[in-house]
Amino acid sequence: MTGEPTAHEGRSYLVTGGASGIGRATAEVLAARGARVAIADLDAGGARRTAAELGGHTLPVTLDVADRDSWQAAVAAVETAFGGLDGLVNNAGITRDRTLARMSDQEWRQVVDVHLRGTWLGCQAARRLLSASDAGSIVNISSSGRHGSFGQTNYAAAKAGVVGLTKTVALELARAGVRCNAVAPGAVDTPMIRDVPEPVRENWLATITLGRLARPREIAEVVAFLLSPAASYITAQVIDVNGGELHL
Ligand SMILES: NC(=O)c1ccc[n+]([C@@H]2O[C@H](COP(=O)([O-])OP(=O)(O)OC[C@H]3O[C@@H](n4cnc5c(N)ncnc54)[C@H](O)[C@@H]3O)[C@@H](O)[C@H]2O)c1
Numbered sequence: 001m002t003g004e005p006t007a008h009e010g011r012s013y014l015v016t017g018g019a020s021g022i023g024r025a026t027a028e029v030l031a032a033r034g035a036r037v038a039i040a041d042l043d044a045g046g047a048r049r050t051a052a053e054l055g056g057h058t059l060p061v062t063l064d065v066a067d068r069d070s071w072q073a074a075v076a077a078v079e080t081a082f083g084g085l086d087g088l089v090n091n092a093g094i095t096r097d098r099t100l101a102r103m104s105d106q107e108w109r110q111v112v113d114v115h116l117r118g119t120w121l122g123c124q125a126a127r128r129l130l131s132a133s134d135a136g137s138i139v140n141i142s143s144s145g146r147h148g149s150f151g152q153t154n155y156a157a158a159k160a161g162v163v164g165l166t167k168t169v170a171l172e173l174a175r176a177g178v179r180c181n182a183v184a185p186g187a188v189d190t191p192m193i194r195d196v197p198e199p200v201r202e203n204w205l206a207t208i209t210l211g212r213l214a215r216p217r218e219i220a221e222v223v224a225f226l227l228s229p230a231a232s233y234i235t236a237q238v239i240d241v242n243g244g245e246l247h248l
Contacts, residue, residue, distance in 0.1 A: 007228035009034035011135070012082035014074070016065050016122060017092030019046030021190030022141065022223075025216035026089055029224045031056040038078045040065075041092065065092045065118030071125035078129075085129035087227040090119040090140045090162075095192060097151040108154045115158035116165070123169050123180070136178035137227045140166045141219075144186045144242045159184075163238055170236035179235035181226050186242025188214040209244025 013030050017023035018039035027037045031054045039054075040063035041047040047060035059081050063074040078085055094114050096107035119140050130136035145152055146159040163182055170180040187193060187204050193213075205211060222241050225231055 006033040007230060008224065010036075011086040011227075012036045012038075012078070012084055013087040013089065013227065014038040014040055014061070014078055014085060014126065015089040015091060016040045016063060016118070019043045019050045021192060022185065022188060022216045022219045023089070023091040024050055025220035026091065026223050027058065028054055029217070029220045030227070031058050033224070036082045038074070038082070040074050063092075065090070065122060066113040068121055068125075071121050075125045075129065084133060085126055086133045086135050087137045087139070088122055088126045088130060089223055089227070090122045090138065091223075092118060093141065093192065095152070095155055097155070099151050100153050103153060111154035112158045112161075115155070116161040119162055120165055123165070127173065127176075127178075130178045131173065131176035134177065135229055135232075136173070136176065137231070138166075138169060138173075138178065138180040139223045139226045140180070140182045141223075142166070142182040142184040142238060144184055144240065144245055146184065166238070167236045174235065179226075179231070181231075181234060181236070182238045183219060183222050183226065184238050184240045184242070185214060185219045186240075186245050188216055188219055190216055207246045208242070209246060212243065214241065214243060 008030050015023050015027045018027045019041035027039050031037045036057040038059045038061045039047045039051050040061040042064050044062040051058040051060040061074045064070040096111050140162050142162045143159040145156050149156045166180050166182040
């Protein structure tokens with residue numbers, strides 16, 4: 001049977017934080033649709049395992065998004081393996097939660113470095129290859145936490161920063177034919193929120209119209225759409241995928 005090729009077939013993508021949670025789900029969706037996917041993660045073993053489990057045209061890459069040299073090496077590895085790049089997903093993330101009164105310099109710096117500087121470095125490192133594509137696209141992962149989140153001054157500031165960065169990259173790269181958007185998930189059932197105490201989770205659920213957390217796949221589908229030609233007139237946008245959070 002010869003079906004119509006999917007929008008992602010034969011395209012090349014790099015997903016940071018691809019060994020877990022939302023990044024893994026995104027890599028899975030893209031790989032299942034015939035794309036080549038670089039699964040880039042600080043957790044080298046996790047990236048290798050994920051690539052082996054997903055199969056298809058997946059490439060494990062060791063990457064620290066907060067390190068410029070690491071980005072250069074990762075993009076070079078992707079260029080060698082895939083010959084180019086059509087899409088970048090800046091998804092890798094960490095949390096170091098602490099109230100304003102107690103947060104250390106290190107906790108501030110680590111979170112801002114990974115989310116904000118890491119996304120900026122990724123856009124810089126991938127710019128040349130994405131500009132050479134006829135469908136270059138960047139999707140940055142922000143968060144509903146950008147509106148303010150107790151115990152997360154570092155994370156909220158970084159995720160709000162990702163929005164300004166996204167809109168500016170969209171402006172600067174438009175003439176090269178590269179779109180840049182952000183997806184802002186609400187609470188998603190991944191290892192990142194595994195240690196959140198039960199009362200806090202219950203508070204979350206009370207404010208979510210759909211009354212449940214998101215599954216990683218529900219974020220991945222939106223990311224895949226934004227990477228695809230079906231989204232060719234969407235740039236500089238933030239797409240909230242939060243089940244209808246009532247406090248926003
Ligand atoms: N889970 C949620 O509720 C939620 C909500 C909103 C936004 N987000 C955002 O979604 C993204 C993915 O989160 P998740 O929930 O899938 O988390 P996760 O913890 O399941 O996965 C994060 C991945 O990022 C990798 N990583 C961490 N630091 C890295 C670095 N310096 N370089 C490269 N890789 C690194 C980790 O090894 C891990 O594989 C993050 O940006 C997060 O802030 C998550």
